[in-house]
Every structure is written in C-alpha cells, then in structure tokens.
Amino acid sequence: xxxxxxxxxxxxxxxxxxxxxxVRMVHHRSPExxxxxxxxxxxLKYVFQTDNEVLLFTSSGTGAMEGAxxxxxSPGDRVAVFCGGKFGERLADISESFGLDVIRVSYEWGQSxxxxxxxxxxxxNRDLKGVMLTQSETSTGAxxxxxxxxxxxxxxDALFVVDAISGLGAVQFKTDDWxxxxxxxxxxxxxxxxxxxxxxALSDKAWKxxxxxxxxxxxxxxxxxxxTQQKKPPQTPFTPAITLVQALDxxxxxxxxxxxxxxxxxxxxxxxxxxxxxEALGLRFVAADRSRAFVTTSVxxxxxxxxxxxxxxxxxxxxxxxxxxxxxxxxxIFRLGHVGYFDGFDIVAQVSALxxxxxxxxxxxxxxxxxxxxxxxxxxxxxxx
Amino acid sequence: xxxxxxxxxxxxxxxxxxxxxxVRMVHHRSPExxxxxxxxxxxLKYVFQTDNEVLLFTSSGTGAMEGAxxxxxSPGDRVAVFCGGKFGERLADISESFGLDVIRVSYEWGQSxxxxxxxxxxxxNRDLKGVMLTQSETSTGAxxxxxxxxxxxxxxDALFVVDAISGLGAVQFKTDDWxxxxxxxxxxxxxxxxxxxxxxALSDKAWKxxxxxxxxxxxxxxxxxxxTQQKKPPQTPFTPAITLVQALDxxxxxxxxxxxxxxxxxxxxxxxxxxxxxEALGLRFVAADRSRAFVTTSVxxxxxxxxxxxxxxxxxxxxxxxxxxxxxxxxxIFRLGHVGYFDGFDIVAQVSALxxxxxxxxxxxxxxxxxxxxxxxxxxxxxxx
Numbered sequence: 001x002x003x004x005x006x007x008x009x010x011x012x013x014x015x016x017x018x019x020x021x022x023v024r025m026v027h028h029r030s031p032e033x034x035x036x037x038x039x040x041x042x043x044l045k046y047v048f049q050t051d052n053e054v055l056l057f058t059s060s061g062t063g064a065m066e067g068a069x070x071x072x073x074s075p076g077d078r079v080a081v082f083c084g085g086k087f088g089e090r091l092a093d094i095s096e097s098f099g100l101d102v103i104r105v106s107y108e109w110g111q112s113x114x115x116x117x118x119x120x121x122x123x124x125n126r127d128l129k130g131v132m133l134t135q136s137e138t139s140t141g142a143x144x145x146x147x148x149x150x151x152x153x154x155x156x157d158a159l160f161v162v163d164a165i166s167g168l169g170a171v172q173f174k175t176d177d178w179x180x181x182x183x184x185x186x187x188x189x190x191x192x193x194x195x196x197x198x199x200x201a202l203s204d205k206a207w208k209x210x211x212x213x214x215x216x217x218x219x220x221x222x223x224x225x226x227x228t229q230q231k232k233p234p235q236t237p238f239t240p241a242i243t244l245v246q247a248l249d250x251x252x253x254x255x256x257x258x259x260x261x262x263x264x265x266x267x268x269x270x271x272x273x274x275x276x277x278x279e280a281l282g283l284r285f286v287a288a289d290r291s292r293a294f295v296t297t298s299v300x301x302x303x304x305x306x307x308x309x310x311x312x313x314x315x316x317x318x319x320x321x322x323x324x325x326x327x328x329x330x331x332x333i334f335r336l337g338h339v340g341y342f343d344g345f346d347i348v349a350q351v352s353a354l355x356x357x358x359x360x361x362x363x364x365x366x367x368x369x370x371x372x373x374x375x376x377x378x379x380x381x382x383x384x385x
Numbered sequence: 386x387x388x389x390x391x392x393x394x395x396x397x398x399x400x401x402x403x404x405x406x407x408v409r410m411v412h413h414r415s416p417e418x419x420x421x422x423x424x425x426x427x428x429l430k431y432v433f434q435t436d437n438e439v440l441l442f443t444s445s446g447t448g449a450m451e452g453a454x455x456x457x458x459s460p461g462d463r464v465a466v467f468c469g470g471k472f473g474e475r476l477a478d479i480s481e482s483f484g485l486d487v488i489r490v491s492y493e494w495g496q497s498x499x500x501x502x503x504x505x506x507x508x509x510n511r512d513l514k515g516v517m518l519t520q521s522e523t524s525t526g527a528x529x530x531x532x533x534x535x536x537x538x539x540x541x542d543a544l545f546v547v548d549a550i551s552g553l554g555a556v557q558f559k560t561d562d563w564x565x566x567x568x569x570x571x572x573x574x575x576x577x578x579x580x581x582x583x584x585x586a587l588s589d590k591a592w593k594x595x596x597x598x599x600x601x602x603x604x605x606x607x608x609x610x611x612x613t614q615q616k617k618p619p620q621t622p623f624t625p626a627i628t629l630v631q632a633l634d635x636x637x638x639x640x641x642x643x644x645x646x647x648x649x650x651x652x653x654x655x656x657x658x659x660x661x662x663x664e665a666l667g668l669r670f671v672a673a674d675r676s677r678a679f680v681t682t683s684v685x686x687x688x689x690x691x692x693x694x695x696x697x698x699x700x701x702x703x704x705x706x707x708x709x710x711x712x713x714x715x716x717x718i719f720r721l722g723h724v725g726y727f728d729g730f731d732i733v734a735q736v737s738a739l740x741x742x743x744x745x746x747x748x749x750x751x752x753x754x755x756x757x758x759x760x761x762x763x764x765x766x767x768x769x770x
Binding site: 004006008010011013016019020022023024025026027028030058059060061062063066070094097098099188194196215216217218219220221237238239240241242243315321 | 395409411604627
C-alpha cells in the first residue's frame, strides 16, 4: 500500500469537512449563501487582521495580484518591485504587462529583502507610486520583514503592495497595523481550501489610489467587487466558485477555533522540527534567515543528487509529494512542506520518506537522525501541537 | 419535509459523482492530474465541436469574455455588440471598459438578433474589427441564430465573438463549422459542473488577431494559456481550481456517454414540455421565437403578480429555486430551468410547484392543466428521455 501525502506549498492538504462541503450545490443568490458569504468575508477580515473589506475573486492568487496592479495604478506609474525569487519576478512581470515603469530591485534568491533599500529608493524617486514585496517567497522559503517595509513605505505617497499568498495564515501578517495598502492572498495555502479563490484587502490610501487609476479592469474591478460585497446580503459581481466558498467557510471556522496565535505557533514548531531534521542530515538551507521562514523549508540538494530525481522518487515510490526548485533553482533544491493542515506526525512521515529517498540516491547519513531530530523538537513543543 | 431543487439557469444541479469528485485533492503538477487535464481539454473540444485548443481559466465565464476582448483587440478598435438582454449588455460593457469603440446594436429584449443587421453594419463599417453576439441570452430565454451570423461575419475581416456560456452543451453549437472565431463558455450551465471554470476556443483567424492585439492581459493571456496547455503533460499557467477540473472531468465523461445529439434532443424535449405547461396555464413567453429557445423558458408574470414574490414563494415554501427577471425585466418575468442535469420528472416537479405558487398568489387557472400538458409532451417523447 502506498498512501498519497501532499507536502507541496500549495495546493496543501484539505481537511475532510472542508473537502466534503464542496459536494452540495446551492444558488449564489439564495439567502443561505448570502449568509455564508457574509460569514466568509468576516472571517477573511479576521485572517487578514484588517477592519477593511476583503475582496473575494474566483481566480488563482495571480488574478488578484493583477487586480492590484490594474486597479491601483496608471500606465507609466513608477513602481519598485522587490525580486528575490519566482513570485517577486511575477509581480514585476504583471506590472510591466500593464505598462508600469518598473524598477526591479533584485536581491539574491534565498536572501531577504532589505527595508533600507526601499527607504533609499523612496528618497531617490519622489514620484514612486508603489513598492511591491512578496511576504513569503515560496520559491526560496525566505520570508520578508513586511512590518519593517510597512514602516518605511507608510511615510511616503507610495502604495505598499504585498503578495501574502503563501504567508497569510501561516506566519504573522497584520494588514492594518503593518501599513499594508494592498494585501493579496489565495485559498490553497494556509487557508486549507482548494485553489480557485483569491483575496485583496485595501487600505483607505489604496482606495484613494483606485479612484485615480486609469488602467482597464472589469472582471477584477475592485470598486464593483466592494459595492456588491457591501450589499445586504453580500454578493459577488459574477457567479462565484460556490463550492469553493463553501469549503473556505469550513476552513475559516477551523482556523477561528484554533486561533491565529496557536496557528502561527504550530507552523513555527513544524518548521523548526523540519529544520532540525535537515541540519541533522547535514544538508544546507536555501533561506539565509530562518527566524521567520516557517512557511516552507527549502533545501539544497546534496552534491550529485538532482532534486528533480529526489522529488520523483519520493512521489513515485513513497506517495510523498514535495516540491522541487523553480526557475533558476530547478534541479538544485527541494522544498519540504508544512504550511496548512499539518501536525507533527505529518512532519515525521515527510522526513522519514526524505531519508529513504536520499539513501536510495546514494547520499550518506546516519539513518534515523533526521526523524529523531524532528521528533526531539516536537516533543519539546508538545503543548503547541 | 422540503427538498431543495435548483432550477436556475446557472448554477445548475450537479450530479453526485461530479460533486463527489471535488473531495479529493491532488497536486496540479502530478502526472495523474496532467492526464486528467489532458482528458478534460480533449473533452472540451468535443463539447465545443472544434479541432482547436480550448483554453481553460479559473474564473467565471465573464473572465473569459474579458480575455476575449483583451487578447483579440486594441484600444480604439471598432466592434459591433448585439444587445438584447443583460448578457449582451455585459459584453458591450466589457468592450467599453477596455477602450474599444463599441457600436451597441440594441434589439428588443426577448427578440432574436438579426443577421441582416450584421451584414449591413459590416458593409457600412469596413474597419469593423469584431461582431459580438450572445448565443443564449439567459436574461430573456431567446437563442440567437449563431450559424447565420457566422456566415455573414466570416466573409469579412472582423472576428466573430460569441458568448456561448449558457447555450453550449444545451443546444447545437458548432464552433468550427459555424465560423465562430472566439467562443466562450463556463462550467456551471449545461456542463453540470460547479461555477469557477471558463473556456475560450479560438479560430486561426482569432489567433492571428491575438498576435496584433495590444491591450494588456496577464491572468487571462491567451498565448500563455495555449503554450502551457500544449506542454506534455498539459499544464495551466497558474494553479487551476483543481477540484473543479476534477468535477468537470466527470461531467464531460457523462456528456460523452449520453452524446451531444441525445443531449440536445433531451434539452429540446424538456423545453417543449415546459412550454406546453406555460401555454396550458395561459401565460405568455418572453422569447418571441421558441424554435431554438431550449435553454431557459422565460415567462411574463401574470397581471398583478410580482415575479419576485413568485420566486420567493416557490423557494421559501416549496424549496424550488427558479430565477426572476434581471435588469429591466426585474419583477416582471420568471425563468423556468431545464439546462443541465434534468430529466422529465424534474420538469413535472417544477411545473407542479409553479402551479401551487401561482394559485396562492391569486392567479386563476385549471389546477393540474400545466402538469398534464408537460406530461403529455414527455410521454410523446419518451424515447428521447
């Protein structure tokens, strides 16, 4: 018997009550669905830690990122986009597609973005209309200091746009307190829901920018979304992915029961258990700073081992689905998962499969040392699990 | 006991195997999902009756309509949009949002669009870049003669763009044979799948236009979608709504087993049974031409009866969810459903609930006459059911 286990940083495992809630089909203009949608929109405010309306779209997270660009800016607007991985690059690509004047602030993949660079850029470019940052750069595992960036950008006229797709609900993210003007996320990471829903939370400063912006948008029009969501009962401008919204409702209820503080502590513990295993196995991390890197653990594949082979072996032989490297890290790194619906025993299983696959690929290490190291961290942190 | 029954023209009822297939979560880059996606994309070609690639997006149908506008045209391009209901108007709205020079060809709601008007427009506007038509205008029940329009537009340089969202899979629609350049549809009507997936099929003529078009697009970029879908195994540019694609796979398998010819015959029979009931109850149709109006049956509410009250009564008292009027028809019409996963007994139940609600609202008719009329048509057409 080979059981399938998903450890990818999105999609992530879906709890059974969440998965099952997709089976029933109701009409999106029924009073019942209106009530459910209202509950989901309230729940999103809780997860985003914002008092502002969180807009909901039927799309992948990238759709809401496009919405952020198209709704808040005009052609030729100068923006600085921090690029230290695939998703930072994507933010820059979207901005360029829509005719923005993009300053790509490239930093080494695996490093964290430096808030001082943003400060300097804002001083040198008084016309800067936006600073865009990826909170959790899923392609490297690095997690940026959004709070520090927020302090810097809030003192300027620029909008602070954050891709919080993989970080939201896994590590601390305070939309309002951290002065994030546009925070975007998606359903398929820490929110434990299948992919297909995306979200955007806007500050008052961002809504003022929306009024001035001239780029075209219809499907992702933020103003229309806000207007229809503020109806009583709330609606969406177009037929939403009803079954996914039902799933999200269940998932948010689970998150509320666990509570954000506990959720963040659990993610940290599972990340630290994974990190301990990786160190015990004598492997090196991709993310330089691990003090916030609790979303996904990226690891350099050992000398002579193509990470693609490792990923395939773990999947085909053991049913354990981890992610390989993306972009220029393809074949060089692998990424262990612990974002979303995971407990300590999942982590032990993942490390166990990793040890087995590494052994088969000829890497030498003390068998069981990874599993034991993870176990040690989990035992110490029992009250968190 | 009050059982819920959805008779709205989208979302439509989801067969249990389709609904259940959403429960399992797999990774979208797994070989298993690649195979499933390939099967779905092939199945869409069958449903669209096209040899061209059908693009799949995670969005409502409106998203793919926006994609058609943004990918095939440039700012200032002159297009003629036929508007005889809410969805024709939406097509025009999207086109205007993206800066096209829109000729709104308005015709009376409930009427069908006239291909001769298109012919005249193409003669008078040699620079016309597109003609846009809604196949099944869900807000009125009227179904346009797409084939006749295709003949007219194919002789010109203009692209023929068709919103086939509610018609595809319910009534005949031959993308290639009818010279449709861009056909757009969605998952939640005749395809018996929950909402959240949208499709676009493009002709060679349309792909050439895509090469010239200058409007910005990223999430709905047709070229990127085609490139990634043509990989082996096929992929989508961004994380797709995995569980909905799994559901669509099941639904298309059901459609293939029944076969398009039989599906169209069934929709016609159920529509004719509904029409017979409406006539027996002494009510009037909104759609002037009923020879193709087999997607939804729109009916004028009797004198003194607000259709909103009728819809609410049927829903709240009998659990039967039909649609009311949209836009300027709000309160004036109601719409009986027979698109998607329906058989004759569903239609009898719908007419039965309609009779009960009409009676309670004071409308006078011979009790049972609607049900009997529907039954008569169904008995005559037994071999089709």
